Amino acid sequence: MCEDRKDMSTDLRDSRSRAASTPSGPSAAAAGPPAPGPRAVAELHDLVIDWFDENARDLPWRAPDAxxxxxxxxxxxxxxxxxxxxxxxxxxxxxxxxxxxxxxxxxxxxxxxxxxxxxxxxxxxxxxxxxxxxxxxxxxxxxxxxxxxxxxxxxxxxxxxxxxxxxxGRRHVVLDTNVRRVFARLVSGTAYPPNATTAAERRTAGGLLPADEATAARWAAATMELGALVCAARSPACGSCPVAARCAWRLAGSPAHDGPPRRGQTYAGTDRQVRGRLLAVLRASSDPVPQAVLDGVWHEPVQRARALDGLVADGLVEPLADGLYRLPA
DNA sequence: TAGACGTGGCA
DNA sequence: TTGCCAAGTCT
CATH class of the missing domain: 1.10.340.30 (Hypothetical protein; domain 2)
Structure with a gap:
């Protein structure tokens, strides 16, 4: 398998330059990006998995005995x-x-x-x-x-x-934010994936998933790691990318994101911030906490009460008698 | 389906 | 300093 990688690599370069210099390719008129041939896909698997073998982080949940x-x-x-x-x-x-x-x-x-x-x-x-x-x-x-x-x-x-x-080691499409970004760039040629996962993304990921179960599992981990370490959201390290030469986004000149604004998350002043403060107090105390202590975490009483009620409704906080609160028993 | 849901680091 | 981003899920 190692031996014919060189051959496939040559074939890939050849086919890509042919495609680039031939405007009227058979699949060029299709709405989506042209589906790479089986040789190109196998080449992709080898490049990314080989990169993973060399560069994967040594994380505890990846240990052989995990x-x-x-x-x-x-x-x-x-x-x-x-x-x-x-x-x-x-x-x-x-x-x-x-x-x-x-x-x-x-x-x-x-x-x-x-x-x-x-x-x-x-x-x-x-x-x-x-x-x-x-x-x-x-x-x-x-x-x-x-x-x-x-x-x-x-x-x-x-x-x-x-x-x-x-x-x-099962064969599944593992589509997280890293993989979605990798495929957005590599296949679709866009800087970022859509805000919500689309059927087209699932199709792309499914089409690229290796047929062999063990290879598919390796591919899933490898594409995630590539997205996390190289194909990063803000400053991609394309110089270290094993598939930069065939990245649609790179080939298009790395165009900036042009779709709807990426969903931002405000935090300061929100109920989430109040919930966070309330729960921090409860986590730190082994004993039930009086309401008066919780009142100290936020000045605005309506929002404070709403946040506490929300925590209780979520099962994160348990109200006791006498205005005491604790983490759920 | 858009919005809620925590927290901290980095550019 | 501000805003973006981090291996999503639930309603």
Whole structure:
């Protein structure tokens, strides 16, 4: 397989220069980008996977002895939170709760407390609920089927595919923000993917997915890593990219983003900020906290009450008698 | 389907 | 300093 890579590379360059110098290619009139031939796709797989073999970060949930539970915990924590901040918390969780059943035996409040400042603490609640479901319905083993994973709390399309692929080596389209950006540039020639995942993106990703199961799983991890380390959102390192020569965005002159504005997230002054402050106080206290203490975190009483009510409604906070509050028991 | 949902680092 | 961005899910 290593031997004919050189040959494929030559063929690829040839076919690309032919395509570039021949305006009336057969697929040029189609609405989407032309689908690369099987040789070109196989070449792409080799280039990206070889790059991954050389450059993959040494992350604990990728270790050979990392189990599916380690992968699953990492996937929950990595939802919208950078790797560097996940690393220490993931280590603590796996040491404290090495199996789903261990977490399931704890109170949900302990999960929220141990979540620390990772953000989006509902994820802690959902991970705890997922662990409970795994203990009750799956004999304590993280399920390996995509639909079983998808049925777990907090597991959506991406996480189900990621766990099945990374933990069990299954073949799934793993479409996260990194992969979507890589394909937007490489295939579609745009600086960024659309705001919401489209059917066209799923089609593209499905068409590029290696047929072989083990290779598909490798490809999923490799494209994500490429997006995270090289094909970055703000300053892509195209000089280090293994597929820069065939990147549609590069070939088009790296045009700036021209679509609708990328969704910004305001934070200061929002309910989210108030919720964050309230929960920080509750996490720090092993005893129930009086309402008066919570009142100190935010000046505006209406918003403060709304935020606290929201936390209670979400199950992140438990109201007790006498105006006391605590993390859920 | 658009908006809610935390937090911190970097340009 | 401000705004963007980080392995999404749920409603």
């Amino acid at each position: 189990g599916a539970w380690s992968v699953m915990v990492s996937e929950f924590m990595l939802q919208q939170t950078p790797v560097s901040r996940v690393l220490p918390v993931h280590q603590e969780w796996l040491a404290r709760w090495p199996r789903p059943a261990d977490l399931a035996q704890e109170s949900p409040g302990e999960a929220v407390r141990a979540w620390g400042r990772l953000g989006y603490p509902r994820r802690a609640l959902r991970l705890h609920a997922a662990a409970t479901a795994i203990a009750q319905r799956h004999g304590g083993e993280v399920p390996r089927e995509h639909d079983e994973l998808l049925a777990l709390p907090g597991v959506g399309e991406y996480t189900a595919a990621a766990v099945a692929s990374f933990a069990y």
